[in-house]
Amino acid sequence: MEDNTKLSLDEEEIYHIALWMPNWIGDVILSLPALQSLRTRFPGTRITAIVRAPSDELLSGCPAVDSVIQFPRKKGDGYVKQCNYARGLRKYRFDLGIIFPNSLHSAMMMKLAGARFRVGYSTDARWPFLTHTLPVTKKERKTSYRVNYFHNILSPLNPDPVSSHYDPMWKQEDGVDTEETLFKVGVDNNGFLVTLHPGTSKPERAWHVERFGILCQKLIKQHRMKIVLLGTQKERPLLKKISEFCPAGMTTIVPELNLHEITQLIAVSRLFIGNDSGMMHLASLVGTPVVGIFGPGHPETTGPFLASEKHETVTRNYPCSPCRQRFFNECKPSPHHKPYCLEDISVKDVSEAVERIVKRLQLR
Template sequence: MGRNHEIEEPKKIMVRAANWLGDAVMSIPALEALRKRFPAAEIVVIAKPWVSELYWHHPAVNRQIVYDADGKHRGPSGFRELLKSLRAEQFDAAILFQNAFHAAWMAWRAGIAVRIGYARDGRSPLLTDAVSLPPRAAYSHQAYYYLQLLFRAGIIATPNPARSWDEPMLKLTDAERSWAERQLNALGLGGPRYLVGIHPGASFGPAKRWLPERFAALADRLVGALGADVLIFGTAGEKPLAEQIAQAMQHSPLVVAGQTSLRQLMALLGQCRLLITNDSGPMHVAAGLALPLVSIFGSTDERATGPLSPRARVVKAQVECSPCGLRVCPIDFRCMRGVTAEDVHRVALELARESSAAP
């Protein structure tokens, strides 16, 4: 495994997950490729609390260990407790999807013999396999960035996913589907309804967020065109934004922002027929569930971080300063102001028709 050592068939592999939800979803094809390469290995994912539930029930992952740096692993004593538990695991190898120095420091302090990650953030001395960064031309989408790590480390023979993008990357259990159905029934939204999800937030920053009044206008139009009921998703911090949109609507949506865990969010998304979203973690989750979705892009590049699904569509305005990659727009927000409710409505109806006609 890797290029600089003798372990060829590791029995237990630690994978340090990416910290952002969207990045974690985009790393799943690499996890699947790792599983295909080592089908008998125990693969244990180390993840932050807000990401760890993503890996529940995934066939590429045997277990998760939650790294709670703000809770039980807080401070030097908490980190020592984490290291103690990692040493007890006796991992043969560590794969670092997270790019930070701290990920390599953790794997080194945990005494893991083989430590594979990209040579960045000054961490190369802590890695047994410090993999040089691929040229940008070698990967168009961020998902291939993680696949390139395995490829350039000599773990997989080709930097291509061991999957078709037509297949869902994420799966719900029957119990999770039943939970979502019960929740919607209790709220009067059970039965054969056309549910449209709205996710207006983006943790990265306001430059990625479409205008609230346009989300509201679009949602009202979709209610009229599709006879839809609307769910507005988001984190607890995004609840005021969700309520602002709800108050601006003529129809009454259901605001569930701040009321769900990640798996509960996934289960409710699974009940939707369509999602309208910004470039965000939940966008990637919905794409992983193969949910039809329309995403509004502005400051970011859909070629690099767009939804990995043939059932996804991207709407963006063609402006000279996009993509800038900034968290906050320093000028007039023209990339998002250039996308109208009519633009998104038209694409959403086209996708709804295509999805209804699909087998």
Template sequence: MKRILIIEVNWLGDVLFSTPFIKAVKGHYKDSYLAVLVVPGCVEVLTLNPHVDKVIAFDEDGAHKGIIGKIRLIAELRKERFDIAFILHRSFTRALIALLSGIGSRVGYFTRKRALILSKPIEVPVKEMHKVEYFLNIASSMGMDTGDKNYEFHFGGDDKFYIESFLFDKGVTADDKIVVINPGGNWNPKRWPEESFAQLIDALTDAFGAKVVITGAAKDIPLAEEISNMTHKKPLISCGKTTIKRLGALLSKAKLVISNDSGPMHLAVAVGAKVIALFGPTSPELTGPYGDGDYVVIRKAKDCDVPCYDLSCTDNKCMRLITVDDVMKEARGMLGKTGL
């Protein structure tokens, strides 16, 4: 039995983008044992994945911090006796860990520093491509079938029950039409203005009788409360009340999810929700929703180079150009598909 390790990337969205690659590897090595090495914050993204036999947390801030921690991780990986490692992260350190863990075949994208560490360096694509395709290019370079480009996420029955109980306690019934709003983002220029979200919540409630839920982490509670304070029709706030698994369960119950470019937006696509994605400084061609899902991207960036990673930008014109009417137009089309 081939023993395979996939060394993952670090962000929720990027790890979701890697799931078609995982499927391709498992499909190619059908009777293999497949483990993934991923940062603790993304462990939940891959647990319960039917193509993954084991999820190993790479805790650089805890158990695997510093040289001693890396030695500890190498010892753990040596015990697994992996035959091949696919290194999706472009880190030199991760490639070196694979080498020192006694993994004979080490496959990943070529960098000058890793040239002598990788046993099978893959040339970096000249043409820019979506992250899903970027990862799948490694698989196709190894002769694998990469036809399935849908990313996926799995949650358990207990997660579903938790969300059903949470909604019931908030007075949401099985007949209510849930619309989820995700106003956060890992950097401010990617965020649609708070007042626009507030106006949208009122418009959705008036037009469709929707029960709107604002999602986010605990750090997003002030943002959610600020938006709620500007509305006439008060939304539910689930910020800080869900794990990644439970967030996935909540998103799966929504008739529509409206989100900035963020990990939760991709999570919504992965669980099959209808999604309106709001894009500004980032490129949907590179990091937008992907696969066969039911989603639409709204992007109205003008006079700006995209992608743009100017975190000091205070103008936020690329997001402010998106109007509530723009979003409501798409919402009417998508909610019409559900019979709302």
């Protein structure tokens, strides 16, 4: 196959850029430095992000993006329906399409959307749908830090080097006051407010609920932390179980919030504790210090994009990590049905990470 990564673009003909964004909110956040570079490279060009919910809420506050289109890919949607929707995007007259996911589907959809130039990695035999392909090895796909991996997709455009931090101008403009959100949650911003998120997209990726409970009990006793337990409606039984380990009045189970409200809550927290998840990356985005627990994932691949002094990651560094997370085809589960990379992380491991960051940043 011909290497066409060096094909030139006539920049004077690029009036509208479409971004086919990653599927998961954590990956969307890790792609934001690439968007910052793209905006610097094309300051006067219209940039539209095509993304699945709820990440459309997140991108509404991104200064690198002019408009957001929600791609309504729902469970059960047929191939024909998705193709018809993509064809409907041709009315936007995209000149350049940048495809962040590795999937064949995303490249096909961008071609159907009518973008004249289409840039992406040469994965999943999708090169017929791209005009600018970037070769990538299996090792790079597996182990590259996602911020760098996404930024490298822009290399045919000669972008600025990747930023060392998220854009400080990133903001939410939905008219919701932070005090209103805190009132809705039932907490105030006085004292050592900590947001703890025990959930993940797959239960096998989540640290033990009981260990989160013991950790909270210990941190409340040592630091008088006020712990806000964040999760979905489906995760409420888990949050309740964690709260039962703790003294009355020292934990609050968060009601159903939208993404803007969750962002505000995390932003005013002194510390975020949680698994390798989208919420951990949301904390990084707003600059809240992070303690992240990594099992099947690895911090060198999907760790927080924060200054080193503002985060601690807990991992066993097993040689199989990061894995493809096809539980449990490639490893045996523990008696508690967890991969051993998570099973072997103790309460002591996480509490010591919390102590290090509390002492280093003098959090209280």
